[in-house]
Amino acid sequence: MRGAFIVIEGLDRSGKSTQTNLLHERIRASGRQVELFKFPDRTTTIGQMIDAYLRSQAELEDHAIHLLFSANRWELAPRIEQSLKDGKTVLCDRYAFSGASFTSSKGLPLPWCKSPDVGLPAPDLVLFLDITPEKAAERGGYGEERYEKREMQERVREVFKGFQDEGGPWVEVDAGRPLEEVTEVMWGKVGPLVKGVEGELKRLWVD
Numbered sequence: 001m002r003g004a005f006i007v008i009e010g011l012d013r014s015g016k017s018t019q020t021n022l023l024h025e026r027i028r029a030s031g032r033q034v035e036l037f038k039f040p041d042r043t044t045t046i047g048q049m050i051d052a053y054l055r056s057q058a059e060l061e062d063h064a065i066h067l068l069f070s071a072n073r074w075e076l077a078p079r080i081e082q083s084l085k086d087g088k089t090v091l092c093d094r095y096a097f098s099g100a101s102f103t104s105s106k107g108l109p110l111p112w113c114k115s116p117d118v119g120l121p122a123p124d125l126v127l128f129l130d131i132t133p134e135k136a137a138e139r140g141g142y143g144e145e146r147y148e149k150r151e152m153q154e155r156v157r158e159v160f161k162g163f164q165d166e167g168g169p170w171v172e173v174d175a176g177r178p179l180e181e182v183t184e185v186m187w188g189k190v191g192p193l194v195k196g197v198e199g200e201l202k203r204l205w206v207d
């Protein structure tokens with residue numbers, strides 16, 4: 001048995017980070033080992049470049065920043081794999097689906113956007129927290145960072161929804177519902193996986 005690799009994706013203001021942290025606590029409280037990753041991981045050298053870009057303190061060409069987001073996943077992939085081998089559940093707040101959705105929303109072709117992430121560890125479960133731009137606005141609207149704009153979020157949402165048809169372990173969660181209800185829906189999917197999963201880790205987007 002190895003640990004399960006669980007990715008939480010979603011739109012801004014969907015409660016993604018809150019829910020991921022709640023899952024983290026709940027798994028820990030159940031006495032199981034769990035490791036939390038978040039992308040972009042702004043603590044690394046690459047992550048600091050991404051952070052500067054998102055806060056509009058640096059300009060980067062669209063392809064170049066996309067490759068940095070991907071490189072940020074690749075630099076942490078060995079740690080993800082080790083945790084899974086050690087039998088720990090890995091929770092990941094955003095992953096390659098965010099990468100492809102955000103960059104392709106700027107007009108770059110989706111296949112190109114997916115290509116640098118081909119071969120990364122593939123998740124056993126993706127929980128996609130979906131929220132309408134209207135609901136997001138009710139929650140106080142978006143923040144100050146690059147991409148936190150309604151038109152961008154609407155385009156990103158459409159690309160995200162396309163991943164549902166890829167036949168992967170993709171589960172859409174209505175994140176417009178009250179927080180506790182969303183938590184319970186998510187736990188219903190995650191709970192059965194925290195004791196570990198059989199079978200080798202798969203690779204992203206190889207066929």
Ligand code: FDM
Binds near residue numbers: 040069100102147148
């Ligand atoms: N983002 C995130 C991307 O554009 N590409 C990626 O590969 C990833 C992981 O970065 F707007 C975008 C999504 C979001 C921004 O994310 C910062 P957080 O979750 O707000 O830190």
Ligand code: MG
Binds near residue numbers: 145
């Ligand atoms: Mg953000």
